[in-house]
Amino acid sequence: MRSELAVGFLPLVDAALPVLAREHGFAEDEGISLTLVKDMSWATVLDRLLYGHTDAAHLVAPLAITTTLGRGRPAQPISVPFVLGLNGNAITFRSDLAARLVTPGRLGDPVEVGVKLAAIVRESIAKGVKLRFGVVHRHSSHNYMLRYWLAACGIRPDVDVEMMTVAPPYCADALEAGEVDAICVGEPWNSVAVERGVGRIVLVTAQIWRRGVEKVLALRRPVLEEKREATEALIRALIRAGRHFVDPANWDRNAAILARSEYLDGNPELIRRAIADRLLLTKGGDLVHLPDFMFQYREAANFPWVSQAEWLYTQMIRWEGIPFTPGDAAKAAQVFRPDVYRSALLGTDEPLPGASSKVEGSLGQKTAVTAQQGEMVLENNMFFDGMSFDPTDLEGYLRRLP
């Protein structure tokens, strides 16, 4: 029996898996007739999800949790049975500032850049000016990762600098107009700023947390329950899309598909750079290989680790100043649904981890871990400051953060 599913998305490279699942017929093979609904703001993607225009959505991970907890609007339980990808964002500075932070054409080291940036921030404050950072949404991994890095470098995000929201398509404009000094955004928008000569890529978020959770597939919990079989079929289609996405043989073709007007409506060359983890950091420079820049498939990257949801919850507590409660922590943890992922992929070739939660940031090298199915090897998943996140002690972690 054929099921129909509508999935909302924002035109970003990391909307790739649903797009490819449709375009390569992977969804069709699973008996899913997939419709994709493009929007231009997370608010609209979320509205369509909550009011039933779509069944599922490509969503910034923290927004799934804050919607469940009722931050900003009445609470509605959201479920995340699949992670659409890890990282894939960069921090692009105004060119003159970037020149003071890194050697042109080279990616910075987060610690070194942090030290230099802290000096510039102090200098600016002494002149009565605060640097401004643009992120795409308050409840985004961009915001949490940028703040994590700034805070670890001794820069207080709400005190020493200003944080503001900028819509991704306007990031390059905002840099050019001097409305912001730096942006943290997904691709292709950093590359667009670089190509326009208004900014330089200084860091990528993979350098802040090597395995940082980024976009997720979000459904309203009642919809997931009602359309459980179709959702599991969609997960199998998305996994195939992930495998296709990371295969270099498909990069040109997939970049061309994503560039089409109904999807990103952008330049296939810039999109290919992100897919290939090879970005131009400075206009006129050479492509630089950034390992694990986008991490869409390997090491069960799509598995919704409960510990990821809990990490996001700690960052929400940290930056929004709301009190920690075990009840909210439990609700946040329940947003990620490894049980659905497992049930969708049990009996396939896909490896399934033995655990559903892990200490994040604890692995410096390749490590074999127990698996429910297949073989699981995890690689470097460190935070740049060497801290690790133990999901059994959220409050202890919050106390240790700067």
Add this chain to the structure above:
Amino acid sequence: MQWPVPPTGRQSPENSHLWLPRHTLPDYRAEAGLSGQARRAVLPAAGQLPSADIAVHKRIMRIAIVDESATRAAVIQEGLAKRDDCEIFVVTERRGLVARISEIAPDIVLIDLGNPSRDVLEEYFTVSRALARPIAMFVDESDEESITASIDAGVSSYVVDGLAPHRIRPILDLAVKRFNAFSRLQSDLAEAKGKLAERETVDQAKRILMDSRGLGEPQAYAELRKTAMNQGKRIVEIAEAVVTAHHLLGGK
């Protein structure tokens, strides 16, 4: 797009507290007379006076229409202009949007769902201390139908907290109607354009047949129609095939 820049410049204290935690702000919901069941996403801005809620009932409502399509904004504006209880402000420029909204100090903000600045605007409504009164999203759960209608139409609205529902409702209904009318207008236009393009293609195909086979116009059309009927296709599809083939064979 941009946080309101206070006249004193970038270092103003307002700007350094933009992301204040919600729980540190006083809850004006009770003072605004909202019951626990009126579950709007109420996010009070600091420094706001509860008495403003009462004043809202008496004075003219300020309505901001945020739309990058100037034509659609004009269509909405025209509809609302007939009412004598509102003053309309149209914002089509995205640059300085938040500063402009802050100047207008609207009671109701209407913004199209396709506008990339929605997240920026919501962020501003959530935390801005520059606004004298809290803005709530119009997501009262008791009025699911009205929200659904508005999302279907492609418009979202933000309403100052405490504004009486009987004042909001007609404005939103009108906005929804106007948005729907505009969409219909657009699809009619697209259809008309499509028909025009079809007629041009058929004319072109006729000319090709007339030139290459020495047919008169009625015969050329009859040929197209006959072929279309035989193949179970539309005339325009056959005409397109003729034009394409002609181009491929080096015709002009």
